Amino acid sequence: MKVTVVGAGNVGATCANCIAEKDIVNEVVLLDIKEGVAEGKSLDMWQTAPINLYDTRIKGVTNDYEATNNSEVVVITSGLPRKPGMSRDDLIATNAGIVKSVTENIIKHSPNAKIIIVSNPLDVMCYCAYLTAKIDSSRVFGMAGILDTARYRAFLAEALNVSPKDIQALLLGGHGDTMVPLPRYTTVGGIPVTELMDHDTLHAIIERTKVGGGELVKLMGTSAWYAPGAAAAQMVEAIVCNHRRVFPVCALLNGEYGMNNIYLGVPVILGKNGIEKIIEVKLDKDEQELLAQSAKAVKTVMNVLDDMKLFN
Numbered sequence: 001m002k003v004t005v006v007g008a009g010n011v012g013a014t015c016a017n018c019i020a021e022k023d024i025v026n027e028v029v030l031l032d033i034k035e036g037v038a039e040g041k042s043l044d045m046w047q048t049a050p051i052n053l054y055d056t057r058i059k060g061v062t063n064d065y066e067a068t069n070n071s072e073v074v075v076i077t078s079g080l081p082r083k084p085g086m087s088r089d090d091l092i093a094t095n096a097g098i099v100k101s102v103t104e105n106i107i108k109h110s111p112n113a114k115i116i117i118v119s120n121p122l123d124v125m126c127y128c129a130y131l132t133a134k135i136d137s138s139r140v141f142g143m144a145g146i147l148d149t150a151r152y153r154a155f156l157a158e159a160l161n162v163s164p165k166d167i168q169a170l171l172l173g174g175h176g177d178t179m180v181p182l183p184r185y186t187t188v189g190g191i192p193v194t195e196l197m198d199h200d201t202l203h204a205i206i207e208r209t210k211v212g213g214g215e216l217v218k219l220m221g222t223s224a225w226y227a228p229g230a231a232a233a234q235m236v237e238a239i240v241c242n243h244r245r246v247f248p249v250c251a252l253l254n255g256e257y258g259m260n261n262i263y264l265g266v267p268v269i270l271g272k273n274g275i276e277k278i279i280e281v282k283l284d285k286d287e288q289e290l291l292a293q294s295a296k297a298v299k300t301v302m303n304v305l306d307d308m309k310l311f312n
């Protein structure tokens with residue numbers, strides 16, 4: 001079984017490395033436009049196989065889509081990351097064209113692939129890939145929710161001084177500062193988090209989670225890659241192993257949560273066919289309102305994509 005990762009930058013290379021270390025596929029192809037970079041990083045990674053004890057072959061290529069033929073899953077990480085002072089939405093002018101051209105090549109060479117988008121602005125880049133690929137939306141979706149809930153869970157684990165393994169959480173909405181962490185659906189070893197933490201501490205953690213990407217951009221001058229790469233690799237694993245994991249994933253909504261024709265983060269079952277099912281959880285009035293605000297923010301960026309006239 002073959003998996004392709006497009007973009008051999010920070011996130012793409014980390015993701016390819018995580019997939020290889022899981023030892024769940026025969027081959028990972030890493031593709032970039034920069035001459036030699038994917039080849040070099042792949043060779044470096046492959047030289048960790050005798051140390052980290054895996055068999056997955058890693059092949060780096062420069063724009064050679066033949067090498068990606070018949071991939072089971074393709075992760076698209078190509079595109080600019082933001083710099084301090086930018087929002088993810090500022091990346092659309094460059095990244096929409098990149099995601100469109102990469103998706104065209106991918107679908108030509110792997111017509112049956114499941115496509116995981118990572119490039120930002122995430123929700124609208126998913127829509128861009130969906131319009132380009134012209135395949136069922138169960139096979140085109142995005143990574144954000146696993147990352148955003150991982151940040152939320154890590155902050156909670158730190159504050160409660162417990163293992164992050166025991167924290168389960170759900171988060172809905174767009175992958176921007178309007179994302180909607182749901183304390184009502186957050187548990188620590190099965191115990192509602194609201195029983196273990198006072199309102200103000202929980203509120204501060206939620207607010208920190210919402211701008212968690214920006215916190216890292218400020219520190220590093222570019223955006224995060226370890227957790228994003230690991231999160232995308234976890235989605236790949238759920239698909240190639242048909243684990244039917246329940247993850248928050250950026251999915252096209254067609255009536256779910258009362259929304260239509262918009263990509264937003266929602267809980268799904270992820271298995272061998274991609275999105276096997278979108279799960280609808282009950283929301284109270286406040287949660288519904290927050291989700292509506294998040295959808296509004298995503299719509300604004302969808303309108304920018306529309307104005308770019310890439311699809312007419």
Ligand SMILES: NC(=O)C1=CN([C@@H]2O[C@H](COP(=O)(O)OP(=O)(O)OC[C@H]3O[C@@H](n4cnc5c(N)ncnc54)[C@H](O)[C@@H]3O)[C@@H](O)[C@H]2O)C=CC1
Pocket residue numbers: 006007008009010011012031032033034077078079080081082091095098101102117118119120121122143144147175222223224225228
């Ligand atoms: N969804 C999420 O939660 C996250 C999304 N991101 C996004 O992922 C993207 C990548 O971030 P980084 O890896 O940090 O950036 P990076 O700059 O390290 O890597 C991007 C790579 O894409 C390559 N590339 C550009 N155009 C290409 C094309 N047409 N074909 C193939 N490769 C191409 C570049 O040569 C570069 O190596 C950014 O848009 C960033 O905002 C980053 C972190 C989390």
Ligand SMILES: O=C([O-])CC(=O)C(=O)O
Pocket residue numbers: 081082088120147175212213214216217223224228
């Ligand atoms: O913040 C960014 O630009 C990259 C990203 O989406 C994240 O780390 O959540």
